[in-house]
Amino acid sequence: MAPTASAPHRVVIVGGGFAGLYAAKELAKAGDRVAIMLVDRRNHHLFQPLLYQVATGALSPGEIAQPLRSIFRKQSNVTVLLGEAVELDPAAREVCLSDGGRLPYDTLVVATGARHSYFAHPEWASFAPGLKTIDDATEIRRRILIAFEAAERETDPVARREWMTFVIVGGGPTGVELAGALGEIANDTLRNDFRSIRPADAWIEVIEAMDRILATYPPDRSASAQRQLERLGVIVRTSCRVVDMEPGRVRYEGPNGSAEVRARTILWAAGVQAASFGRTVAEAVGASTDRSGRNLVNPDLTIPGHPEIIVAGDAAVQPWKRGKAVPGVAQGGIQGGKHAARVILARLDGRPAPAFHYQDRGDVAVIGRLRGVTNIPWLGPFGKQSGFLAWALWLGIHIVYLIGFANRIVVSVRWAWSFLTRGRSTRLITGSPLIPPMDHPGPQPPD
Amino acid sequence: MAPTASAPHRVVIVGGGFAGLYAAKELAKAGDRVAIMLVDRRNHHLFQPLLYQVATGALSPGEIAQPLRSIFRKQSNVTVLLGEAVELDPAAREVCLSDGGRLPYDTLVVATGARHSYFAHPEWASFAPGLKTIDDATEIRRRILIAFEAAERETDPVARREWMTFVIVGGGPTGVELAGALGEIANDTLRNDFRSIRPADAWIEVIEAMDRILATYPPDRSASAQRQLERLGVIVRTSCRVVDMEPGRVRYEGPNGSAEVRARTILWAAGVQAASFGRTVAEAVGASTDRSGRNLVNPDLTIPGHPEIIVAGDAAVQPWKRGKAVPGVAQGGIQGGKHAARVILARLDGRPAPAFHYQDRGDVAVIGRLRGVTNIPWLGPFGKQSGFLAWALWLGIHIVYLIGFANRIVVSVRWAWSFLTRGRSTRLITGSPLIPPMDHPGPQPPD
DSSP: OOOOOOEEEEEEEEEOSHHHHHHHHGGGGGGGEEEEOOOOOOSEEGGGGHHHHHTTTTOOGGGGGGEEEHHTTTTTTEEEEEOOOEEEEETTTTTEEEEOOEEEEEEEEEEEOOOOOTTOOGGGGTTTTOOOOHHHHHHHHHHHHHHHHHHHHHHHHHHHHTTEEEEOOOOOOHHHHHHHHHIIIIIIIITOSSSSSSSOOEEEEEEEESSSTTSSOOOHHHHHHHHOOOHTEEEEEEEEEEEETTTTTTEETTEEEEEHHHHHHHEEEOOOEEEEHHHHHHHHHHOOOOOTTEEOOOTHHHTTTTTEEEEEEEGGEEOOOGGOOSSHHHHHHHHHHHHHEEEEEEEETTTOOOOOOOOOOOEEEEOSSEEEEEGGGGGGGGGBBBBBHHHHHHHHHHHHHHHSSSHHHHHHHHHHHHHHHHOOTTTOOOSSSSSSOOOOOSSOOOO | OOOSSSSSEEEEEOOHHHHHHHHHHGGGGGGGGEEEEEESSSSEEEEEGHHHHHHHHOOOOOGGGEEEHHHHTOOTEEEEEEEEEEEEETEEEEEETTTTTTOSSSSSEEEEOOEOOOOOOGGGTTSSOSSSHHHHHHHHHHHHHHHHHHHHHOOOOHHHHTTEEEOOOOHHHHHHHHHHHHIIIIIIIITOSSSOOGGOOOEEEEESSSSSSSTTOHHHHHHHHHHHHTTTEEEEOOOOOOOOOOOOTTEEEEEEEEEEEOSEEEEEOOOOOHHHHHHHHOOOOOOOOOOOOEEEEEESSSSSSSEEEEEEEEEEEEOOSTOOOOOSSHHHHHHHHHHHHHHHHHHHHOOOOOOOOOOOOOOOOOSSSSSSEEOGGGGGGOOBBHHHHHHHHHHHHHHHHHHSHHHHHHHHHHHHHHHHHOOTTTTTOSOOOOOOTOOOOOOOOOO
């Protein structure tokens, strides 16, 4: 098994998100002692923390994504492959692709991430799209913009109200940032764009099952975020659980009984479930997963009994202090991916695999224009910011982590311009451009 | 008919391309003497001359499009409407929309433009997409990028050759600029991105029915363009007519008989036909059109017998010199649209409608990186440039005409960056990301 100069250690990485990307990058250190095959269904790495900005028309898709091939152009030990991993043959140590191809590995890194969970209601996906891919983002952008256009055309006040009502299910970072951006669109961006409606009359609700939004933050940060959303006119309903949904209406149960909202635009930002290949791996090797299908891994992120399979990022539940899981944020993926590389490097050198230690760099969420909350423990009292300073911190951090120098400049220009003009210049309706009739939930979001 | 202060002259403009946009902008001069309703199926104005750059991954869609509402935010005599004009009631002077709405007008401006014509073969549209909308551009980008990905995976040399063969039907400006960009992608952009294929081995053919490409330019410019394409490795076949096509193969007839090319990527940039509403108008009022369905108009761009209907841009055969029609370029639309506004202003003042005079500002086409041709008659001998100077002129002109200040800066940054790095940073495969099996032509392009 010890690698020789003539036979490099074959590493297959499935998934080009944060975990897969940083695993492959960190393995640059191994030089030609490893041969890395990075497989993804998409040809690009997506900077997911800014995806909601595409969904709300502030950025264009190309500004937050970078082709994987161009990222690894100069790292000669990486081969990028566009393909879908569908099965695992743990005995032969091969990953099987949907087109019949097979990729042999010495070490497998599973970095396939997670997506939203509709719990026991997969049928909700078609009328309450989630936000995980660029196609999701342009679909959500289409729905938001079409809703205002339809309201402008509508003369019946009840129907107009339905078009101008937006429900976001889930008050985690994605839900909060979407709601903040929607509030900004309604109050600022579209202020003078319409002749019949007042966009500021939009009714935006966030429905969260827990007793507070941003539940991974300390309670005072959650309270601050809620206040800032409310100042934008957003209604925050905590301790409320969605129990039923059909096109145009959402029913939820809360401390005061159940209620129904009629809304033509419903967005989903709740629940977590492992992407299918992560679960396929668990089944193939007979490993345990949590309820969401995420792999329960050893302290070094390998699967128990399978030291040759490492699961990094949201596809795994990692041991962490006080038994809490690493939150599903970019830092979790980046650190997990780098750790996977370190495990492989240790093996190549014959050292024992190190244990994974998550370093909480803190969280930042932005709420519309000039507002936000931060929770950065290692900065002490300064780490708890609200409003403008939080927003400025958020800006800096995201520019620094964005992949691709051109993207960094372009996004900076866009943000500076939006800041000065209160505009969002990429408000394009693509795909089906017309207003769907009242009984039709609109086209299905891409899979 | 004379407008009074209490009843503004109602202008309906159908189409938010160059002609419709500039007609509405020019009517700012009329203040509240007119009430303009601008109807488009899309919510954005698209800067079509740069659409091929989206199709080839150099720019992101949001960088060449601007929401119509934000363009007219401050022009209070314009109301923007998202809708599809499907019928005309010339007696009632009303435009009928697909959702049943009716728009009464005192003057109608038809600015619905043209699209590619597949001649008598509409079935070719599904495997040889044309380039008119943003959705077309992202679909073409997907096909080009998927082709290189598939070639990288393919081990059979014949099949690999088919993936690496690109046929562009039509050698007008769009076909030439697409071919140049493809040549640049193959030779420069992707040079170090793949491990199994050499992108520079790509085989790119342009098939043109006329005896030269860029037939609206003087012959020496056409020859120069052809030389510059050939230096990029592009095969230019003039006097060749496509006679048959099916997924994966194109048959054409030329001076040396007929031949077949096997190519997995076929792009269509030939023929012109008026968009359907332009033809609907002609039928409704019993007016004449040319073979392409474009309205034959009076010297002032009105329809004979219908001074209240003005047809501007590619929906009309706009008169030029010696019986020639104005070419289907941005300037034709801009000048036609401005003229439509001038006709309306003249009527409001009780003056006779002026005749349309097209001012040929000249043509510029870019061919890959640092190359191009210009034909700018009013600059004298200096107006005929090739190579670098043509490319630099093209750059300046397009930045100046691009709508939206943020877009101008962002596009400048992208171009500067691409120039320095030979990169194209928006090479995203969206929509269906996987390589289609050999017998399947891929998903249909959006309508």
